[in-house]
Amino acid sequence: MAETFRWGVIGAGRIAQKFARDMQAVEGSEIYAVASRSGAQEFVKLFKPRVVYDSYPELAEDPHVDGLYIATTHNFHFENARLCLQAGKPVLCEKPLTVNAKQTEALVQLSQKNQVFLMEALWSRYLPLYQVVRELLNENEIGEVLALQSTFCIRANMDEKKRWLSPQLAGGTLLDLGIYPIAVSQWVLGENPVGVQSQAVLSSTGVDILLSANLQYPSGVISQFTSSFMHKARNDLTIHGSKGNIILKEPFWGATTAVLEVGGQQRVFQEPFRSQGFEYQIEEAVRCIREGELESPRMSHADTLANMRLMDTIREQVGVKYPFE
Amino acid sequence: MAETFRWGVIGAGRIAQKFARDMQAVEGSEIYAVASRSGAQEFVKLFKPRVVYDSYPELAEDPHVDGLYIATTHNFHFENARLCLQAGKPVLCEKPLTVNAKQTEALVQLSQKNQVFLMEALWSRYLPLYQVVRELLNENEIGEVLALQSTFCIRANMDEKKRWLSPQLAGGTLLDLGIYPIAVSQWVLGENPVGVQSQAVLSSTGVDILLSANLQYPSGVISQFTSSFMHKARNDLTIHGSKGNIILKEPFWGATTAVLEVGGQQRVFQEPFRSQGFEYQIEEAVRCIREGELESPRMSHADTLANMRLMDTIREQVGVKYPFE
Structure with missing residues (x-):
């Protein structure tokens, strides 16, 4: 790993931009690449990544990328994170990590099997x-x-x-x-x-x-x-x-x-905050990845799983089921 | 009914004293009598009622009393209010009117059968x-x-x-x-x-x-x-x-x-408030009684019953049952 931690970003919308902006307050990390299916013009103009992809697999396979941040809509988190973990790339994924506990369980298993870092970007916890x-x-x-x-x-x-x-x-x-x-x-x-x-x-x-x-x-x-x-x-x-x-x-x-x-x-x-608040979760993710951890002790896989199970229970109680479930 | 509305008070504790104090801010009403089984020395000293009883039935039967305020503990409200209604005396009773819906239903029936006013002293509603x-x-x-x-x-x-x-x-x-x-x-x-x-x-x-x-x-x-x-x-x-x-x-x-x-x-x-806030419910009770109403439109029997039924449901959900139920 180079001295500067090179982030790839999947998705280029509002949250991705907040992440990239806060990156400027993190020493030793940079926005190296972005991948977007729907165009990343604004992101590119604002944050000038070295590489721009229009396919996620290409970004996930880029050997210069040290870690990936996932900022797509909830419904894509599972497949995006799975792609990254399968490619051996550490993942920081926007909350909710997935849309239900079943998907989270699968990602946690993959993280452990492939020995790749996985963390939910529940930014409050690192403030x-x-x-x-x-x-x-x-x-x-x-x-x-x-x-x-x-x-x-x-x-x-x-x-x-x-x-x-x-x-x-x-x-x-x-x-x-x-x-x-x-x-x-x-x-x-x-x-x-x-x-x-x-x-x-x-x-x-x-x-x-x-x-x-x-x-x-x-x-x-x-x-x-x-x-x-x-x-x-x-x-x-x-x-x-x-x-x-x-x-x-x-x-x-x-x-x-x-x-x-x-x-x-x-x-x-x-x-x-030094910036807008995402800088602390970025620092924690980089620290964990550099130290070879698979999860952050401050937002463990078990923590994410427990939250997802609770949300499954609540959705069941109030009758919200997604069409793809 | 005399020009001044003469209140009898059942119970002489803290709430009875607040009621009597606020009476001083109500024109045309007075604390005429008090009845207490456990002694009313402090109440008598502070509010100088004309008559002091140590039995509730004597107070309820006093022909000079225009209405009764019940300020005993919750568990006695039912029997106190029943006594008054049976004696034909209008009742303003501290909240909760009774401890459960069954007791409230019985009082409402008695109020209607005997054509005697009954109102829960839920003071917020009259502020x-x-x-x-x-x-x-x-x-x-x-x-x-x-x-x-x-x-x-x-x-x-x-x-x-x-x-x-x-x-x-x-x-x-x-x-x-x-x-x-x-x-x-x-x-x-x-x-x-x-x-x-x-x-x-x-x-x-x-x-x-x-x-x-x-x-x-x-x-x-x-x-x-x-x-x-x-x-x-x-x-x-x-x-x-x-x-x-x-x-x-x-x-x-x-x-x-x-x-x-x-x-x-x-x-x-x-x-x-003109006083401490009970003055408004007193005025409403006097108005209703003088106009021959059986209930206040601002806190109807149906309102009290609905609240009691809700509290019964909640107590059942959380497992609180009183020994006398």
Whole structure:
């Protein structure tokens, strides 16, 4: 591996561009190549990769590429990641890693069989503020954790042709938005819920456009959240403890501010991003790949699998099934 | 009926005292008598009722009493209210009206059979701010209502002998705290949920000390709330609409401030209490009784019954059964 880590990017849309922009804040990494089936003009103009492919297999086979970032729509993650892992290329793949647990299981097996790195780009988990929150929890600042509450509700364009309303593209609030409260709950509690309850409103296209869920953990802790494309909410996340609360300020999934409330006093913690927040997951992926790890200890295969299984359960409860499943 | 409305009070504890204090802000009403089995010294000293009884039947039979307010613990509401209705005395009874729907049904039947007024003292419903919220909803300020979210979480004394932890006294967060988010949801939506989901943590005594629920209405609207004795939360209530939100500021159940958020703009509405907030329900009860009504149109028998049925369902889901049921 050369001194500079050379990234290939599959997909060239909005998220790929955010990734490439944040790469500029990562020392020792560069956007080396991009592959897009639908054209990458804007991406190329902005980030000037050395190589541009119009086929994914060519990129995956490029011997100069050290790792691949997958930024296509959810429904393609599985086949894109499989292609890369089969070619022996480390993978950082946008969340959700796949559209269901079955696909994730297959990728995890392939990663282990081929001894190739695989990580879900759940960027929240690598943010500096989340490390601060972890320390506050470890130091027992809020006592025993009892409940979590959050919203991820935005007013989205409700044109039926949009990606997030398309069953073919694995749309719905759960995979786009609800994944964050789920991932944070799992991260805070470090275990899997024993009780999952959810209700939703489905679009005319058949995906969830408003979803409310309660996750109850073995210890009794309940995590309650709502995700929505139809309305805007406060979009912070509170971890309620026996002695006090930690609030991850809006947007909690990309938070730079946390407030610790104990005994009527507030302490504010701030961890601004160097760039827009993807830089930390990039650094973690590079570190893991350079050290020959197959997964990140901060977002393990087991973590991703647990989240996917939870989302499968919730989709089953609310009646969202994708046509290709 | 004399010009001044003469109230008799059953029970002389904290809530009875709040009622009597707020009476001072109600023109044409007075605390005429009190009855307490466990002594009413403090009440008598503070509010100087003309008559003090140590038996409830004597108070209920007092021909000078125009109406009775019941402020005993939940478990006694049914027998206290029945006594009053049988004596032909109008009843304003603390929430919850009874501990379950079966008891409420019996009281409603008795009220109708004996043609005597009966009203649940769910004080939120009569507050001036709630009328403002109703107008905002009627004027379609936030568009279509899509979701409600609220918490009623306090740090309570967890001594097992406390009333709120006692199954014999019908303790638990639901009947003390959860009744408010339920009542507000029902009031906003004017219909009954078709989906009820709840999870709880039970105390060693067997009552709910942390409870999270989702109520889904026929239109799809989801009301999500948590009630807790173990932790403090934000305790406001948000009505999310397609165009904007209305936030009833903490404590939402006794709110004097509402914030209307539309298009990035906020408008603040304030309706301070004349006293501590019970004065409005007292005025409504007196108005109804003077006009010969059997129920208040603002908190009808059907409303109370619907709330009780919902709470029965939730208690069944989380496994809270009182020993006397």
